Structure formats: structure tokens, C-alpha cells
Amino acid sequence: MKAKSKMHALAMLLVAILLTSASVMGSVQDVFAKTIEFKIDLGENKKTSGNTSTGKTNTVTASKKGSVAGISYDKLAMANVTEAVNVRSEASENGKLIGKLYRDCGGTILEQKSGWTKIKTGELTGWVKDDYLVFGDEAAKLASSVVEKTAVSKTSSLRVRKEPNTDSEVLSLLGEGDTIEAVSEDGEWVKVEFSDGDIGYVSAEYVSVEDKIGEGETIESINAKEAAQKKEKAEAEAAERKSKQVLTESAGATNNGAITGDVNDTALLAALIQAEGGNQPYEGQVSIGTVVMNRLRSGRYGNTIYSVIYAKSQFGPAGSGQVARIYAAGPKASCMQAAADAMSGVSYIGNATHFRNVSSGYSGVVIGSHVFW
Secondary structure: OHHHHHHHHHHHHHHHHHHHHHHHHOOHHHHHHHHHHHHHHHHOOEEEEEOOOOOOEEEEEOOOOOEEOOEEHHHEEEEOOOOEEEEEOOOOOOOOEEEEEEOOEEEEEEEEEOOEEEEEEOOEEEEEEHHHEEOHHHHHHHHHHHOEEEEEEOOOOEEEEOOOOOOOOEEEEEOOOOEEEEEEEEOOEEEEEOOOOOEEEEEHHHEEEEEEOEOOEEHHHHHHHHHHHHHHHHHHHHHHHHHHHHHHHOOOOEEOOOOOOOHHHHHHHHHHHHHHHOOOOHHHHHHHHHHHHHHHHHOOOOOOHHHHHOOOOOOHHHHHOHHHHHHHHOOOHHHHHHHHHHHHOEEOOOOOOOEEEHHHOOOOEEEOOEEEO
């Protein structure tokens, strides 16, 4: 009886304890459930980032939900460097250097391990040391501060106008796939900004507006760009020497008077010269530009370089879109110099306003494979 009494007393004590707990924190089942829920919350919105000093992984809270430039915050990594950080083929300092990720540029996280993150950024996919990256809220904040709206041309000859109407002056042309910074969208027009800060407008119908953050660059692309810059510089220097030599030695050269224009006019004229005679001797390239200048002086073909070049049924490469594509890509240095000389008034063909291939049978001044009259 005594043993049963003791067990009964112990059972009553346990019931009393449980009832007391239930009155304070809810039922035992509720307490247990809350404990489980608390543990689950601790695991939400976390991602790992490497720690290069220890080789371990840390957790970084990503409290915000959202995306920037098509990348969700929890998959976003941004470069946090003064200039650029190396991108390697493996998660190691010994990995092959395959590209660069520049300041304030970013990409999509693919994998993380041992203090390194594998990201895709533009055409480049590789590993970056976590010491030079930021993640989570910090990455989202940085990306949001540097994201740009970009207008992408959907046509081969998109006109960038000075004002948002079809009668306004044309400032430039964009080829299909070309991009320009979009400032704002307003109905039928998109306000855009050139790299030099000039403002223009393009038809909203012919562009797609996208958010974009800076991207990394492959070593192949970097090397190709550097080689192109060296080549362009060498061509420009050679063209300048050639121009000076021709002006000094050619007794047939005259000056018809300079016509002023901005850098866009020069580039557009150079694009026509390259399309019509990029393989011609330098005097021939200048002469193609002089034809345009002589037509502009005559007033019968238009009152701007653009209107002369795009006059109906005059220059085939202009109508086909070839001129616009060359303009967008950037004419070669010799053609830029030839355009500048033509605009300064240099002429080897007098006041000629036409040219054809020599095989056409026309008579006139023959330079290279063209005859001018």
C-alpha cells in the first residue's frame, strides 16, 4: 500500500508540473511545436560564403527577396574591388586565369566551396575568391546602386533623334543588337543618353528596355580588344602621316572649303567611305567623302551630311543598312581620317558629285578603281 501511495503521489506531482507549464506556455504539444518552428526559422534565408582565411564557410543572411537584372538576390554575387579581380578555371590560386570581373560588376552564383564562388557573368564562367565578393543584402544594395536601364535596338537602322518626334534632327544610328543607356520611357519614345552625356530619343517600338549590371570579360575578349586598340592607333598614325604627305606632295589637291560637323557627322561619313571604298587608296577614300561634301555644298541633295548620304537611291550601302552597321561598330581609322580631310575641304576631284567603278565607262578623274566626275 505504501509503495502504491508513493507512486500515486509522484504521478500527481508530475500532473501538477505539466498543468503549471501549460498555463504559462500553453500545452506541452504547443511548446514542442514552437521549439521546432524556432529551429526552422533559424535555417531560413541563409546562404554560404567562403572564408579564405580558414577554409570554412560562413552564413550570410539574405533578408530581402527580389532580383536585379534578372538575378535573384540569393543568387547574386558582386565584385567589391578597386579595379578588377581574377576569374579562374578552378577554385584555387593555381587555377588558370580565364577572365576578369570588374569593379561593381556581378553575376549569378553557381557553386561555392572553400572560400571560392563559381559565377556566371556574361560570357564568362569561373571561380572568384570570396575575399573580393559581396553577397546577400550587401550585394543587392550594391547592384541596385549601379544597375542601368539599357535600350537594345531591334532593327538595323534605328534613328536616335534630338527630340521625341519623327521630324527632329537625327543624332546617330544604331544597328540591330546595339545598346544605349535608357534614361526613361514615355509612351512612344524612350529617352536615351550617349556615353558623352548627350541626350536623344528612340522609338519605343523598335527597342527593348532591359535592366543591366556590368559583366566580367574573358581573357580572349580582353586580348582581342587590346590588339584592336593597338591596330587602330597604328592605323590612325599611318593615316595621319599619309594625309600630311599627300597634302605636301600632291600638286593636284585643292581646298574646297571646310564644312563643320560633330564627331557623329565624321563617323557617319567615314562609315560611308568604308562601305564604298574601304579597300581603295587613301586619295580615293578622301574623294568619296569629297563627293558627299560637294553635294552638300550644291544644296541639291540635302542640307546635312546625313540627309545627303541617305538621299533616296543615291548611295546603295546607306539604303541597305551597311553604313549603319559600320557606324555602330566604329569605322576604321583610315576612313575616319579620310572623312576628316574631306570635311576640312581637301579635294583631288575638284567639284565632282558622282563616282562609279572605272568599268562603267564614265570619263573623269580616275583614282584607284573609281572614276569621279
